[in-house]
Amino acid sequence: MEDNVSIAVLGTGYVGLVSAVCLADTGKNVFCIDKDDEKLNMIKKGIAPIFEPGLDVLLKKNRKRIFLTKDLRQAVENSTVIFIAVGTPFDGEHIDLTGIKHAAQEIGQVMRTVKGYRVIAVKSTVVPGTTVNVVKPIVLEHSGKTEHDVGFCMNPEFLREGCAVEDFSKPDRIVLGVTSKRVEEIMREVYSGYPDTDIVITNPSSAEMIKYTANAYLALTISYANEIARICEKVNEVDSEDVFHGVVLDKRISPVIDDKRIFPQLITYLKAGCGFGGSCFPKDVKALAAFEKDINIEGGLLETLLLINAQQVEHVFQTGVRFFNGLLKNITILGTAFKPDTDDIRESPGVKLAQIALDKGYTVSVHDYAALENTRKYFGERVYYYNNPLEAIKDADIIFVATSWNKYLDISDAEFEKKMKDGAIMIDCRSLYKQRVHRSWRKRIGVCYEWRQQGEFIKWK
Structure with missing residues (x-):
């Protein structure tokens, strides 16, 4: 098992920022990657760019464990797990995976010259099959790596706006859709700060479906x-x-x-x-x-x-x-x-x-x-x-x-x-x-x- 896993979160929107801050609160070092200077400057000052009770307090408390950057390479080189937390809007007919594909491509290009094993964890809500059939092949193609060098996980969020900090800090369950036992072990270490929480281990497509089924229900x-x-x-x-x-x-x-x-x-x-x-x-x-x-x-x-x-x-x-x-x-x-x-x-x-x-x-x-x-x-x-x-x-x-x-x-x-x-x-x-x-x-x-x-x-x- 990996000890003291470092984490990168691509996207500091609602899901990305809450996830980053709450994981930092468990003692993990977290890189937050975003291209928006104004947003990064607010976070640097300890001000959350979104309205969410309790987020400002945790942000200030964990400022020394949260590293802000526009440089994806810096974050990937210094992290074991890279979370993708970009938007997946509905375009009128289907969810729009443009952001997901772009993120996977950028991560893959950076990883081409990065040594060591990495896990790409999808936090964004995506339809079943996206992690395995979209994210995985794009990352492998642009990185030139194999599954010996990189693993994949679908880790859906179950956050309710208005109480997202509490939901992340006291989760009902943690769902890990993994592609290998090694990925499972690393992701368990990511969530080692929640020892009493039930962890559901499954494959990525089932994890994607769990998220949709929960909200639809x-x-x-x-x-x-x-x-x-x-x-x-x-x-x-x-x-x-x-x-x-x-x-x-x-x-x-x-x-x-x-x-x-x-x-x-x-x-x-x-x-x-x-x-x-x-x-x-x-x-x-x-x-x-x-x-x-x-x-x-x-x-x-x-x-x-x-x-x-x-x-x-x-x-x-x-x-x-x-x-x-x-x-x-x-x-x-x-x-x-x-x-x-x-x-x-x-x-x-x-x-x-x-x-x-x-x-x-x-x-x-x-x-x-x-x-x-x-x-x-x-x-x-x-x-x-x-x-x-x-x-x-x-x-x-x-x-x-x-x-x-x-x-x-x-x-x-x-x-x-x-x-x-x-x-x-x-x-x-x-x-x-x-x-x-x-x-x-x-x-x-x-x-x-x-x-x-x-x-x-x-x-x-």
């Missing part, structure tokens, strides 16, 4: 919940929350162990809302659906869950319009990040709601605790931006709570009463306020709660 749960909720909404006296609660008490879902019921975290996805967004679920499900077609499987499940998700935002918007009595002019979106504790607005339901409102000619105001800058880059001057959520809602006819920021819970009933105008309604797309609404006073509409003011403020419990 979670996305499926969300779309399933939204489909059931819409059925419940159409039937009088059917409460989707009661339905889901009755389902999850099944011992096959929530077993009773030592007279204590264990509720799996997965059931937190089993609730109605405004759909999923972000950089992973939409892209990965689309990529897997495309891959399914490429290998001539006529499935349909993946495309259906994407369709349900696309319909859900429009459904939520129309729900608000349907319940509003009066001349609708102004709409406010509370939350444009796709989830709390991130500034990422990619595929964000809040952004989609704002776009629908703009397309229909309404005036739109938005608030978010972290994503306003990115939202401004997206919409420009077409919407109004507020740093204070109470100021954002004061003229609204409909308020959509689209991101479950806990800070929204800090707003008191009295503050809402003071700022919301008579007749305005709030659509709580994330069930954020459900504990504050008395059961006999709330109006259930499948995906959310309605809080209506009609002259007199409805008190929350």
